[in-house]
Every structure is written in C-alpha cells, then in structure tokens.
Amino acid sequence: xxxxxxxxxxxxxxxxxxxxxxxxxxxxxxxxxxxxxxxxxxxxxxxxxxxxxxxxxxxxxxxxxxxxxxxxxxxxxxxxxxxxxxxxxxxxxxxxxxxxxxxxxxxxxxxxxxxxxxxxxxxxxxxxxxxxxxxxxxxxxxxxxxxxxxxxxxxxxxxxxxxxxxxxxxxxxxxxxxxxxxxxxxxxxxxxxxxxxxxxxxxxxxxxxxxxxxxxxxxxxxxxxxxxxxxxxxxxxxxxxxxxxxxxxxxxxxxxxxxxxxxxxxxxxxxxxxxxxxxxxxxxxxxxxxxxxxxxxxxxxxxxxxxxxxxxxxxxxxxxxxxxxxxxxxxxxxxxxxxxxxxxxxxxxxxxxxxxxxxxxxxxxxxxxxxxxxxxxxxxxxxxxxxxxxxxxxxxxxxxxxxxxxxxxxxxxxxxxxxxxxxxxxxxxxxxxxxxxxxxxxxxxxxxxxxxxxxxxxxxxxxxxxxxxxxxxxxxxxxxxxxxxxxxxxxxxxxxxxxxxxxxxxxxxxxxxxxxxxxxxxxxxxxxxxxxxxxxxxxxxxxxxxxxxxxxxxxxxxxxxxxxxxxxxxxxxxxxxxxxxxxxxxxxxxxxxxxxxxxxxxxxxxxxxxxxxxxxxxxxxxxxxxxxxxxxxxxxxxxxxxxxxxxxxxxxxxxxxxxxxxxxxxxxxxxxxxxx
Numbered sequence: 001x002x003x004x005x006x007x008x009x010x011x012x013x014x015x016x017x018x019x020x021x022x023x024x025x026x027x028x029x030x031x032x033x034x035x036x037x038x039x040x041x042x043x044x045x046x047x048x049x050x051x052x053x054x055x056x057x058x059x060x061x062x063x064x065x066x067x068x069x070x071x072x073x074x075x076x077x078x079x080x081x082x083x084x085x086x087x088x089x090x091x092x093x094x095x096x097x098x099x100x101x102x103x104x105x106x107x108x109x110x111x112x113x114x115x116x117x118x119x120x121x122x123x124x125x126x127x128x129x130x131x132x133x134x135x136x137x138x139x140x141x142x143x144x145x146x147x148x149x150x151x152x153x154x155x156x157x158x159x160x161x162x163x164x165x166x167x168x169x170x171x172x173x174x175x176x177x178x179x180x181x182x183x184x185x186x187x188x189x190x191x192x193x194x195x196x197x198x199x200x201x202x203x204x205x206x207x208x209x210x211x212x213x214x215x216x217x218x219x220x221x222x223x224x225x226x227x228x229x230x231x232x233x234x235x236x237x238x239x240x241x242x243x244x245x246x247x248x249x250x251x252x253x254x255x256x257x258x259x260x261x262x263x264x265x266x267x268x269x270x271x272x273x274x275x276x277x278x279x280x281x282x283x284x285x286x287x288x289x290x291x292x293x294x295x296x297x298x299x300x301x302x303x304x305x306x307x308x309x310x311x312x313x314x315x316x317x318x319x320x321x322x323x324x325x326x327x328x329x330x331x332x333x334x335x336x337x338x339x340x341x342x343x344x345x346x347x348x349x350x351x352x353x354x355x356x357x358x359x360x361x362x363x364x365x366x367x368x369x370x371x372x373x374x375x376x377x378x379x380x381x382x383x384x385x386x387x388x389x390x391x392x393x394x395x396x397x398x399x400x401x402x403x404x405x406x407x408x409x410x411x412x413x414x415x416x417x418x419x420x421x422x423x424x425x426x427x428x429x430x431x432x433x434x435x436x437x438x439x440x441x442x443x444x445x446x447x448x449x450x451x452x453x454x455x456x457x458x459x460x461x462x463x464x465x466x467x468x469x470x471x472x473x474x475x476x477x478x479x480x481x482x483x484x485x486x487x488x489x490x491x492x493x494x495x496x497x498x499x500x501x502x503x504x505x506x507x508x509x510x511x512x513x514x515x516x517x518x519x520x521x522x523x524x525x526x527x528x529x530x531x532x533x534x535x536x537x538x539x540x541x542x543x544x545x546x547x548x549x550x551x552x553x554x555x556x557x558x559x560x561x562x563x564x565x566x567x568x569x570x571x572x573x574x575x576x577x578x579x580x581x582x583x584x585x586x587x588x589x590x591x592x593x594x595x596x597x598x599x600x601x602x603x604x605x606x607x608x609x610x611x612x613x614x615x616x617x618x619x620x621x622x623x624x625x626x627x628x629x630x631x632x633x634x635x636x637x638x639x640x641x642x643x644x645x646x647x648x649x650x651x652x653x654x655x656x657x658x659x660x661x662x663x664x665x666x667x668x669x670x671x672x673x674x675x676x
Contacts, residue, residue, distance in 0.1 A: 027184075028054045028056055028182045028184060030054065030075060030077060030156075033113050033120065033154055033156070034120075035115060035118065035120065037079070037154060038079075038115040038152055038154065041079070041081065042079075042179075042181045043179035043181070045179050045256065045257060048081055048085075048178055048179050048257060049080075049081055049082040049084040049085030049088075049178065050078055050079060050080045050081050050082070050085030050088045050178045051078070051079050051081060051178055051179045051180070051181065052076065052077070052078050052176070052178060052179070052180040052181060052182075052183070053077040053078065053079055053154075053181050053182070054075075054076065054077050054181060054182040054183075054184075055074070055075075055076045055077075055180060055182070055183045055184070056074070056075050056076075056182070056183075056184045056185075056186075057072065057073065057074045057075075057170070057172055057184070057185045057186065058072070058073045058074075058185075058186045058187075058188075059071070059072045059073075059169060059170050059185075059186070059187045059188070060187075060188045061166075061188070061189065061190050061193070066164055067164075068166055068190075068192070068193075069162060069163060069164045069166070070161075070162070070163040070164075070165070070166060070168075070169060070170070071106075071160060071161070071162055071163075072160065072161045072163065072170040073158070073159075073160050074158060074159055074160075075156075075157075075158035076156065076157055076158070077154065077155070077156045078154070078155050078156075079152075079153075079154050080149060080150070080151060080152065080153045080154070080155065081151070081152070082151050083150065083151045085151070085178070086149050086150065086151075086153075088178060089112070089145070089146040089149040089153070089155050090143060090144070090145050090146070091110070091143065091144040091146065091157060092141050092142070092143055093105060093141065093142040093143075093144075093159065093161065094135075094139055094140075094141055095139065095140045095141065095142060095161070096138060096139060096163065096165055096168050097138060097139065097140055098138070098165075101164050101165070102140065103161055103162065103163040103164075103165065103168075104161065104162055105142050105159055105160070105161055106159075106160045106161065106162045107159060107160045108125070108130065108142075108144065108157065108158075108159040108160075109125070109157065109158055109159070110124070110125035110129075110144060110146055110155065110156065110157035110158075111123065111124055111125065111155070111156055111157070112125075112146050112147055112148045112149055112153050112154075112155050113153065113154040113155070113156070114148060114150065114152070114153050115152065121148075123147045123148040124147075125144060125146060125147060125157070126147070129144055129145045129146070129147055130142065130143070130144045130145075131143055144157070166193060166278060166281075167277075167278040167291065169187070169189075169195060169276040169278070170276075171273060171274060171275040171276065172185035172250070172273060172274045173271060173272070173273040174201065174203065174250070174252040174255055174271075174272040174273060174274075175201065175203065175252070175255050175256075175257075175258050175271040175272040175273070176257070176258065176271070177257050177258055177259070177267075178257050179254075179255060179256055179257050180252070180255040181253065181254065181255075182251070182252075182253055183251070183252045183253075183255060184207075184249070184250065184251045184252075185248075185249075185250050185274060186247070186248065186249050186250075187247075187248040187276075188215070188245050188246070188247050188248075189245060189246045189248070190215065190243050190244075190245050191243060191244040191245065191246075191282070192243075192281060192282050192283055192284075193278065193280075193281060193282075194278075194279045194280040194281075194282065195276040195277060195278055195279060196276070196277045196279050196292065196407060197248075197274065197275075197276060198274070198275040198276070198277065198404065198407060199273075199274050199275075200269070200270070200271075200272070200273055200275075201270065201271055201272025201273060201581075202270065202272070202581040202582060202650055203252060203255060203272040203581065205250050205251060205252055206251045206252060206253045207249055207250065207251035208249075208250055208251075209248070209249050210246060210247065210248050210249075211246075211247045211249075212244065212245070212246060212247070213244075213245055213247055214242045214243065214244055214245065215242070215243050215244075215245045216240060216241070216242055250274060252272060255272070256581075258270070258271050258582075259577060261574065261575060261576065261577060261580065261584075262574045262575075263574070263584045263585055263586050263587075264582065264583075264584070264585060265398040265399065265401070265402065265447055265585055266398065266399050266400070266401055267582075268401050269401050269402050269582070270581070270582030270583070277292055277407060277409060278291045278292065279291060279292040280292075292407075292408065292409075293408045293409075293410070294408055295408045295451070295458070296458075297408075298408045298410060299453055299454070299458045302355075302392075302394070302410075302453045303453060303454075303455060305356065307356040307357050307358075308355065308356055308357065308377065308392070308416075308453070309392075309453065311357055311360060311361055311377050311381060312361075312377055312380040312381045312384060312390075312391075312392060313381070313384065314360055314361050314362065314381055315361060315381035315382050315383075315384055315385030315386075316385060317361065317362040317365070318365065318382055318385060319385055322339075322382075322385065322386050325338055325339060325342045326338045326339065326386070332388075332422045332423070333422055333427075335386065336383065336386075336388060336420050336422060336427065336438075337438040339379070339382055339383055339386060340379065340429050340431060340438055341438075343375065343378060343379045343382060343431040344431040344433075344434055344436075345434065346365070346368060347364075347365075347368055347369065347370065347375045347378070347431060347432070348368060348369045349369075349370070349371070349372060349375060349432035349433070350369055350370060350371060352371035352372070353371065353372050353373070353397065353414050353415050354371055354372070354373045354414065354415070354416075355373060355394055355410070355413050355414065355415070355416050356373055357370070357371070357373045357374045357377045357378075358370065358371060358373075358374055359374060361377065361378040361381040361382070364378045365378060371432075372415060372416065372430070372432040373415075373416045375431050375432045376392065376416050376417050376418050376429070376430060376431055376432060377392060377416060377418075378431075379418045379429060379431045380392050380418045383418065383420050388420050388421075388422070389420065389421040389422075389456075390418060390419065390420040390421075391418075391419050391421075391452055391453060391454040391457070392416050392417070392418060392419070392452075392453050393416065393417050393418070393419045393428065393450040393451065393452050393453070393461060394410075394413040394415070394416050394450060394451050394453060395413060395415050395416070395417065395445060395447065395449075395450035395451070395463060396412055396413050396414055396415065396447055396448075397414060397415050397444045397445060397447060398443070398444055398445075398446065398447045398585075398587070399444065400414045400415070400447075402447065402448055403447075403448060403449065403451075405449065405460065413451070415444075415445065417429060417430045417441060417445060417450065418430070418431070419452060419461065421457070426461060427439045428440075428441055428450075428461070428463070428465055430442055430445060433499070433503075434506075435498075435499050435502035435503055435506070435537065436499055436537075437537045437538070439465060439466060440465065440466060440467055440495075440499075441463060441465070441467060442496075442499060443467075443496050443499070443500070443587050443588070445463055446463050446464050446467060446587045446588060447463060448463060449461060449462055449463060450463050464587075464588060464646065467495060467496055467587075467588040468494075468495040468496065468588050468589045468590070468591065469495050469496045469497040469586075469588055469589070469590045469591070469592075470493060470494040470495045470497055470498075470540075470591045471491065471492075471493045471497050471591070471592050471593070472491070472492045472493070472540075472591075472593045473489065473490070473491050473492075473568065473593065473594045473595070474489070474490045474492075474594075474595045475487065475488070475489045475490075475566065475568060475594065475595070475596040475597065476488050476489075476597045476599075477547070477549075477566055477596070477597065477598050477599065478598075478599045478601075479553060479560075479562065479598055479599060479600055479601055480601055481555070481560075481601050481603075481604070482555065483550075483551055483552060483553035483554060483555045483560060483562075484548075484549060484550045484551065484552065484553075485547070485548075485549040485552045485553070485566060485567075485598075486547065486548050486549070487546075487547060488544065488545065488546055488547065489544070489545045489547055489568075490542065490543070490544050490545075491542070491543045491545075492540040492541070492542050492543075493540060493541050493543075494540045494541070495588070496587070496588055498537075498540060498541040501541055501543075502534055502541055504516065505531065505534060506534075510529065514526050514529055514545075517543075517545065520571070521549075521567060523549065523550050523551060524547060524548070524549050524567070525547070525548045525549075526545050526546065526547060526548075527546040527547070527548060528544075528545070528546035529543070529544070529545055529546075530543075530544045531543050531544075549566075549567060552566060552567050553673075558674055558675040559607070559672060559673065559674050559675075560604065560672075560673040560674075561670045561671070561672055561673075562598070562670065562671045562673065563667075563668065563669075563670060563671075564596075564610055564626070564628060564637050564666075564667065564669050564670070564671055565594065565596060565637065565639065565667045566596055566598060566637075568594055568596065569594060569639060569667040570660075570663065570664050570667055571664070571668075572664060573657065573660045573661050573664050574660060575653070575656065575657040575660055575661075577653075579650075579653070579654075580650055580653040580657075581650055582650060583647055583648055583649055583650060584647070584648040584652075584653065584656060585646065585647055585648075586643055586645075586646045586647075587646060588646055589642075589643060589644055589645075589646060590641065590642065590643035591641070591642055592640075592641040593638075593639070593640050593641075594637065594638070594639040594640075595636070595637070595638055596636070596637040596639070597634055597635070597636050598634070598635040598636075598637075598671075599633065599634055600630075600633045600634070600635065600673065602633075603675055603676055604673045604674065604675055604676060605673065605674060605676045606630045606635065606671065606672070606673055607672045607673060607674040608670075608671070608672035609628050609629075609630055609635070609671055609672075610628055610666075610669040610670075610671065611628075612625070612626060612627045612628060613625070613626045613662075613666045614626075615659055615662045615663060615666075617645070617655060617656065617659050618655065619645075620644055621643070621644055621645035621648070622641075622642060622643045622644060622645065622656075622659055623640075623641075623642045623644075624639075624640070624641050624642075624659065624662070624663045624666075625638070625639075625640045626638070626639050626640075626663075626666050626667070628671075635671060639667065641663065
C-alpha cells in the first residue's frame with residue numbers, strides 16, 4: 001500500500017520498522033575491550049600513529065510533524081599507537097544549517113580506555129569536553145575532545161545526528177590518514193527518494209551490495225484545535241503501511257592510510273568515499289519532483305542570478321574610460337589584453353574564492369578590492385561593454401577537488417574566471433593574479449575542465465591552455481684546492497614557475513627570498529643578488545646570485561671528489577610510496593634545465609668523469625638527459641628534465657618512480673679529480 005495524501009488538519013507521526021535485515025554476511029562486533037586489545041596492533045604500517053579498529057555508520061529515514069527526516073548513527077573505535085596520534089582523539093561532527101533549521105547531535109557517548117597497572121581505566125566524555133563551533137554560514141562543527149588520551153589509549157564513541165535536510169544524506173569516507181581495519185556504511189532509502197550515488201577512490205570494497213525490502217511504519221492521526229471530526233480517520237486512529245526500500249551496504253577492510261605525496265591536487269579527490277545527491281522526490285499522489293539540476297537548468301539559473309549572470313551586464317559605468325584604456329591596442333587581442341591588464345593592476349584580491357560576487361561591478365571597481373569572483377565577473381562585464389564575446393567560467397580549484405561532468409552540482413565549484421572568444425579562439429583570464437600573463441591561468445585553477453556559463457555557447461572548456469613550468473639555471477663556478485666553490489648562478493624562469501617565483505618575491509623581503517634559495521644548503525652564502533623582469537611578464541624572470549660554497553668537494557690527499565651538480569639539482573626522489581593509489585598530477589608540462597661549468601684549479605686533472613645518461617618514459621611522457629664533458633680544464637654538465645605528460649594513473653606510478661630514481665642517482669654521481 002502507498003501512503004496517501006494526508007489532510008492538512010492532521011499531524012502525522014510515522015515510525016519505521018525493518019522487515020528484512022541488511023545482509024547475513026559478516027558484520028563487525030564491538031566486543032568488550034580487554035587487556036589484549038592494548039597489545040594487539042592490526043595494521044602492518046609501522047609508521048602509523050593510530051589505527052581505526054572499526055568505524056560503522058547507519059542512515060535511515062523517519063517521519064515527523066515536518067515530514068521525512070534523517071537519522072544518522074555512527075560507532076567508532078580507535079587505537080592511539082603513538083603520542084603523535086593523540087590528534088585523532090578530537091572528534092568533529094559537521095552539522096548543516098539554514099536560516100530556519102539546523103542538524104543536531106541527538107546523543108553522544110564516548111570513553112577513553114587506558115591500561116594502568118595491568119588494569120583497564122575507563123574515562124567518560126563530559127559536557128565540558130564538547131563545544132559547538134560555527135564554521136560558515138551553512139555549517140557548524142560539533143567538536144569533542146576525548147579525555148585522558150595518550151599513547152596506547154583506545155577511544156570509542158557513538159553518536160546520533162537528526163536532520164530535516166533530506167537532500168543532505170550523510171556521506172561516508174572509507175579512508176583517512178591512518179589505517180582502518182573495518183569501515184562500514186549502511187543506508188536504507190524509502191522508494192519516495194531517488195539519490196545519485198557518487199563513489200570515488202581506488203580501493204575495492206570487500207562488500208558492495210544493494211538489496212530490496214519492505215519497511216513497516218505506523219501512522220498516528222491527531223486532531224488539531226478547531227478541526228472537525230467528520231473525517232474517515234478519527235482522532236487517535238493509527239494505520240500501518242508498507243513501503244519498499246533500497247538497502248545499501250558498503251564495507252572496506254584493511255584500508256591503508258592515505259599518505260600524500262607531491263604532485264597531487266588534494267587527497268579529498270582520491271580517498272575512498274561515497275556521496276549522495278538527491279535527484280528526484282516521488283511522493284504519493286504528487287507529480288515526481290526533480291531536485292538535481294541539469295546542466296541546462298544550472299546554466300539558466302546562473303545567468304538569471306543577481307550575483308552572477310545579471311552582474312556581467314552592468315559594465316556601462318566604464319564606457320567613457322574604455323577608449324583611454326585601449327588606445328594603444330591595434331588588434332582585438334591587444335585590446336582585450338589592455339582591458340585585462342587594467343583590471344589586474346587596478347584590483348587587489350582579498351584572498352576569498354567563490355562563484356558569486358559580493359558586490360556589483362561598479363562598486364568593486366571603485367573600491368579596488370574584492371574576491372576572485374568580484375574581480376573576474378567585473379572583468380567579464382568590462383569586456384562585454386567593450387564589445388567582446390565574453391562569458392564567465394566556473395571551476396573547482398585544485399585544493400577543492402575534481403568536478404565530475406556527469407553530475408551538474410554547483411556545490412562542486414568554488415571559483416570563476418573570464419573567457420573571451422576572439423576569432424573563434426578561447427582566451428582564459430584570471431585578473432585576481434597580478435603576475436599571470438594574458439591567456440594563462442594560475443596553477444590553482446588547472447584542475448580538469450571548467451564550465452562556460454553562456455546563453456549562446458555553454459559547455460566545457462579545458463583549463464590547461466599554454467601553461468607550463470620552465471626553469472633554466474646557468475652556473476659558472478671556480479673550484480679551489482680546498483674544495484670550496486665560488487661563482488655565479490643565474491636562474492631564468494617562465495610560465496607557472498615564474499608566476500610562483502614572482503608571487504613569492506612580492507610577499508617576502510629580499511633576505512627571506514634569498515634564504516629560500518639557500519635552504520637545504522647549510523654552508524651556502526650569497527654575496528650579491530639581483531632580480532629583474534618582476535613586472536615585465538612578457539620576459540623571463542631572471543635572478544642572479546653571487547655564491548660562496550665552502551666544503552662542497554671532499555679533498556682526500558691528492559684526490560678530490562665533487563658532485564656532478566655541484567650541490568644543485570634533486571637530492572631525493574619525490575616519490576617514496578611503494579604503491580600509490582591515486583594519480584600523479586603535474587598540472588602542466590615541465591622543463592627544468594641546468595648548465596653547470598666548473599673551472600678546475602691549476603695542477604689538477606680529471607681522473608674519472610661519469611658517463612652521459614638518458615632515461616625516458618613510455619610514449620614520450622618524459623625524458624631526462626645528463627651530458628658531461630671536460631675540455632681545457634673546464635667541466636661542463638648539462639642536465640635536462642622534460643615532463644610532457646601532466647597526468648599519470650596509479651598503474652603508471654612504478655615507471656614514474658623509477659624514472660625519478662634514476663635521475664636522482666645520476667645527479668648524485670661524483671667527479672674524481674687528482675693532483676697532476
């Protein structure tokens with residue numbers, strides 16, 4: 001039987017009872033903690049500071065005076081293995097809120113167990129260990145500091161959250177930065193709700209099942225003040241109903257810790273987790289109500305939004321100034337570039353990101369500061385006013401996570417840039433970054449694709465255009481008989497590498513900048529420093545250092561040993577994991593070149609010079625070359641690294657790791673000199 005429409009004069013109370021259990025497969029049992037548990041370490045990861053013994057969650061629907069609501073239950077047991085692991089004893093429960101309602105922790109119980117004098121001491125969480133923190137306009141966080149936690153403590157807690165926001169069905173994360181022995185999530189969804197299940201991660205589930213069952217629930221009717229009693233259902237009447245429900249169960253076991261390495265957007269992109277998005281509501285007696293947008297409806301909503309699409313039509317305030325801004329431009333591209341430079345150098349980014357602007361373009365322009373959305377929507381407005389075919393592009397930054405093109409979810413976007421189309425070519429612009437050239441995006445934006453919001457040409461656009469990382473280092477050194485080196489180093493950088501260096505230089509004084517250059521080289525000193533082209537983005541950024549490097553070469557009797565890179569280059573392999581379960585993302589192609597000249601002291605000759613080396617990755621994905629030669633008392637080393645492919649899948653990790661290992665080994669080789 002289906003639930004029928006209920007009279008508005010009645011209050012309805014429903015209580016669900018499950019008819020069929022989730023699964024008869026193995027379930028984790030939270031047995032009573034005993035002395036042996038303190039000695040039993042489940043993970044094989046010797047570096048682990050803590051481990052999750054079990055983490056089990058359940059979400060179900062119930063019904064109350066305001067309609068359907070969610071109940072989420074969780075029970076977790078964690079073993080703190082080392083003192084550094086005590087940070088995992090602070091529990092955070094995110095709670096969604098709106099202007100009129102909010103999620104609440106209905107109950108929380110927690111205990112810390114310690115082994116003292118061969119006896120288990122149990123400490124209970126008290127009210128003073130809990131506090132609510134406002135995180136943003138729509139989120140609070142309930143924080144709980146588990147008491148009496150130290151190395152070898154076992155903590156256990158369980159809680160229940162009630163939520164009236166059926167669109168916010170609790171997600172579940174199966175992987176964290178510590179190993180997990182057992183992670184399980186169970187969800188029971190009545191037939192009236194259809195959710196898109198978004199699964200990510202590279203770990204297989206031990207159990208992944210969906211079953212169908214029925215739920216019994218009772219409906220109790222009560223009259224309200226002033227309501228007649230001529231209804232078929234009398235006050236106090238209770239009816240029983242049966243509702244079909246989908247039961248989901250996911251279990252992961254022996255989950256390794258997520259250990260971040262270089263060249264990753266954010267670990268949130270790749271940890272194993274399940275998320276839900278409410279798609280359709282199918283209430284009895286009503287037409288199906290679609291909740292999830294399509295890309296077309298999302299595009300329309302953004303175009304009609306007062307803080308987005310409407311704003312970019314308000315560029316009229318600057319029409320009188322445009323001729324002066326673009327007076328030196330002779331082509332459309334030069335004209336667009338002049339407008340971009342004007343906005344970029346006038347405005348100051350306040351560090352805030354977002355999709356929607358906080359103020360209208362005129363006010364943003366006059367105040368000369370704003371969020372990335374304020375600045376880039378202002379840029380679109382001015383470009384439109386100048387007659388260009390310009391539109392905003394929404395995207396997700398690298399630290400925010402990847403956007404999945406099959407799910408039109410605005411919540412997955414956190415940034416907006418400008419697109420201008422000239423003679424059929426797209427140019428992407430971000431005026432919030434002072435040191436980013438025309439038609440180049442800052443590295444934080446290079447994260448897959450962005451979505452063009454437009455009435456005439458909506459769709460996807462690649463965020464990687466001409467961006468690259470180029471570094472060219474020339475070193476000219478004189479080697480003394482005592483093993484010291486003196487000379488000059490010139491670093492020329494362009495592309496994203498130059499953008500990064502310019503931003504760093506702008507935010508530090510000269511002394512701090514030089515300290516960054518010499519970090520990792522304890523005895524290096526810089527006698528002179530000069531930097532040029534900081535504001536001339538069309539030319540490489542050039543840094544010149546006069547160096548004094550004592551004890552770089554080791555002198556042993558009549559022989560001297562010197563690293564072929566003279567202290568420059570890579571010292572360690574950035575890839576250390578035995579197996580990486582998430583991709584390597586370089587964000588852009590890489591070119592890293594060194595030319596190192598070393599003048600040998602008089603009376604010394606080369607006894608042994610390492611041979612040249614060449615290492616390649618399949619399909620021209622990467623190349624490393626090292627060439628050494630000696631002529632007329634001068635040793636010259638050419639080291640060249642090329643990464644042509646920006647994205648490597650986990651099954652390509654071993655090859656990439658070996659590629660970098662061989663490069664590091666080569667750069668660690670020694671030149672042997674002897675006294676003539």
